[in-house]
Amino acid sequence: MSKTKASIPAGFLELLPGEQIEFNRMLDAIRRVFELFGFAPIETPAIEYASVLLAKGGGETEKQVYRFERGDKEYCLHFDLTIPLARYVAMHYHDLSFPFRRYQIQKVWRAERPQRGRFREFYQCDIDIVGDDNMLADAEMLLVTNTVFMALGFERFTIRVNNRKVLNGFIEHLGYNELSEQILRSLDKFEKLGEDAVTRELTALGLSADVVKSLFDFIRITGSQEEVVGQLERLEIGNPVFVQGLSELKELLVGVKQLGLSEERYKIDLSIARGLDYYTSTVYETTLDEYPEIGSVCSGGRYDDLTSLYGEVRLPGVGISIGLTRFFDQLRSAGLLNTDRATTAKVLIVPIDPDHLGEALNIASRFRGRGIPTEVRTKQANLGAQLKYAHKQNFPFVAIVGMDEAKDGEITLKDMSTSVQSVLDIIAACDQVGAAD
């Protein structure tokens, strides 16, 4: 029998066992953080109907899709996890609870031209909160991003955040509504290509030197979160899209403060547009301070409408995605591989009313700080509805924050399996939840 040469196609990352252990450690760390925050796993088939996944169309991506026919059907390999999520949510709508907090860690495939740092098969690690238009969900994305990169062993990174409406509103305010998409796409390349190249692109679109300068001045607004907001307010722009975007951005910042994320960890970057994505509001990118050349290691944003393509339901949501394969490859090249450990999701923190939300988030941090996976119920409802939700989701414990019986620093912990409620301080509560392993 003639010998066959053992080889694999270009663009596929295959690791030796020691590397794979490191890779899995990172994957586990990401997954553990996702679970720590109460996201539930789902997995979707690698193979789907081409007619379903490509329903939205989309030139660039479509060319890179692995497609094949069998019988009279055309199939394709999924090329991201967001379109499958949309299909999943539409398909299982009546079996899900909303807001639907899901994580999904799977390989996806794109037949890209193989080159350094580009892979045809790569892991995406995604979380989304679907069916929630509260900016606190957007704020939580920053906290999750922060916790993930801490867990991965990084100390110095920056989560850059923007709101597309701010930039879109400003472009509308300048009178270039119709070119909005193309302008966003050019501005998105500002950091990568530099001022000259982007100037040429914008000029080619017909923008005057003054308008280009206005755009550049705008995206270069920097400073602390408050300073940037202050500068945006002082522009006194009345465009309703801008006004709404600025208001959402401010709401987001309030949420992030509530969540206790250090101000060093995030900044407003008005140049971030993520032009090719379907985001309509908040957008994120995360970069490692010491390795800016790696580019964004975690990106995402908020979308108005995830699911209406597949049915009557129209759900907003917010999510982030880590492309681990590329990131791993770059860390490996740079000789940096590290990780950390944690545990799985057990308690729902329910603030009794909106006034106790801040305290609930604080307590969640302490639970999480003691390694107990925790979700905060940010959606307001009466206690019965919250417990019903907790029951449906099968939380072992519910920690109710702000009941009359509880003194300052105490919570009401309900063991959902026995229905026994106890008023406890946080440490005792942590012990009880922790002891239930």
Added chain:
Amino acid sequence: MSKTKASIPAGFLELLPGEQIEFNRMLDAIRRVFELFGFAPIETPAIEYASVLLAKGGGETEKQVYRFERGDKEYCLHFDLTIPLARYVAMHYHDLSFPFRRYQIQKVWRAERPQRGRFREFYQCDIDIVGDDNMLADAEMLLVTNTVFMALGFERFTIRVNNRKVLNGFIEHLGYNELSEQILRSLDKFEKLGEDAVTRELTALGLSADVVKSLFDFIRITGSQEEVVGQLERLEIGNPVFVQGLSELKELLVGVKQLGLSEERYKIDLSIARGLDYYTSTVYETTLDEYPEIGSVCSGGRYDDLTSLYGEVRLPGVGISIGLTRFFDQLRSAGLLNTDRATTAKVLIVPIDPDHLGEALNIASRFRGRGIPTEVRTKQANLGAQLKYAHKQNFPFVAIVGMDEAKDGEITLKDMSTSVQSVLDIIAACDQVGAAD
């Protein structure tokens, strides 16, 4: 925009979040046991060259392979994890240590006709020890299988073991060498189809009623391990294949005893042939005592030659595989879902000479019993070579069993990071290894 119906192709299992959590728990439990036993992870691309994965040919499987062309190449989705392992080992031969203990948990795809319990996409959870012809490796497969099913929460299951050479040798002894494969395939269906159907098949092959009776009498030999071996010996068959098979089977049983596996957990079943697989010696099947209708939940065996198709090297090995998707689906239907927890691999037990191997295995059980992932170095070599192996594999600790300095019940524990050696009893050793997390 017209709506697209959200649907997935038949034969793909998509779970709701609560189910997915259970599924992942099982996957994690299996993975944890694999790591407890010191198997290292690898992952291979889902897409490979069709010319490479289908190099061996093979009619049945080939029809079920998802294939597609792009450019001038033909690709396919992997349909098992054993052929990719062979390709991986051949390709990375010089970067691996042998025996190569790997686990691999990935989805595979087969375009089977969808029907209940058959999936087109399913998880395989595989371990193999490659480059080891010691029957203790085969025995270890039983212990791993046992530990996996215990970890999955099962108390009553039976690992059925056979050696294909015993059955093949018996068929040769009867004078039916040429029909050996077909006979094995028929006998494999004995339990499923029953005596009458198999009799018809064998008769159609030209076997006389006497020969069929001999075969049936043979595969019906039952009793304790010793009784079965005794009966096989009393047949006084001189056929060299039979003799070798019986000898291997006896060696395997000695190994399993050394590993301390309860005799209740396994039995010799001379009817197991696994006719369609490439096994050449030991074969396994595992069934749940209370749910025989589920069929084998873990199968495997020993092969003479994994890699020579892809190069000059010819490596024997032994492995087992759990098809988790089908198993999960069946457990779900039966309302049975459970799991357990453990930690990751940290100590290599090195017996100083072959006389201390039994003790080493015993100690490994105690380490494992205390939750410390442990590998036993069953390959004999001088201590320097063992430590070099330990270094190369990056074991944090080596426990040397049988050094003069150690009293009965003590071991020499070497912290590989500091090179400090201490003589400790097992409990103290466990504490030290455990405390190093």
